[in-house]
Amino acid sequence: MEIVIDIESATPLFSQLVMQIKQAVESGQIKPGDPLPSIRQLANDLDMNNKTVAKAYRLLERDSVIQTKGYRGTFIHPDAKSNCKVDLNAWVHKELSQTIRSFKEAGVTDSEIRIAFADVLNQITGA
Numbered sequence: 001m002e003i004v005i006d007i008e009s010a011t012p013l014f015s016q017l018v019m020q021i022k023q024a025v026e027s028g029q030i031k032p033g034d035p036l037p038s039i040r041q042l043a044n045d046l047d048m049n050n051k052t053v054a055k056a057y058r059l060l061e062r063d064s065v066i067q068t069k070g071y072r073g074t075f076i077h078p079d080a081k082s083n084c085k086v087d088l089n090a091w092v093h094k095e096l097s098q099t100i101r102s103f104k105e106a107g108v109t110d111s112e113i114r115i116a117f118a119d120v121l122n123q124i125t126g127a
Contacts, residue, residue, distance in 0.1 A: 017056040022084040036074045
């Protein structure tokens with residue numbers, strides 16, 4: 001599998017990495033159980049920051065596309081192919097759009113929506 005990162009792209013680097021790994025899984029280039037390089041190794045290979053690769057790996061693990069097995073390494077999840085179809089970002093965007101549309105129809109201002117969103121997010125995350 002060859003990963004090509006476009007630093008000129010508007011798409012964040014970690015998103016490019018996530019998309020390319022998911023595409024490789026969907027196309028069968030990498031299969032369930034196949035090992036992935038360590039975060040450090042992939043960051044070195046792609047000339048990227050370790051934290052950027054770590055973020056991509058966290059998102060892929062959250063989506064059950066990869067699984068980390070402690071010191072043994074990171075591997076493609078057994079259900080990775082079907083899990084690649086899950087797009088939490090699209091779902092969040094859809095849900096937020098519907099909610100914001102309801103607020104706007106009720107006459108809530110953009111500023112009120114932003115403040116309420118920040119307040120609720122802070123309450124939930126404990127920030």
